[in-house]
């Protein structure tokens with residue numbers, strides 16, 4: 001895949017940070033390879049990157065850091 005499905009922009013491989021929920025908790029995965037649209041910013045994950053995320057969050061990987069995340073309510 002080398003073309004964005006949203007805007008047909010050019011995709012480039014980049015390392016991104018992904019937020020993923022697992023078991024009621026959110027985790028941040030840093031330095032995940034992904035294809036990012038250079039035009040609209042849409043991010044596409046390869047099946048390998050997806051598997052890597054599952055491995056990390058189910059394999060009990062030691063966190064490299066802990067962040068506090070602000071929760072906002074869009075319905076208010």
Ligand SMILES: [Zn+2]
Nearest residue numbers: 004007037040
């Ligand atoms: Zn795009």
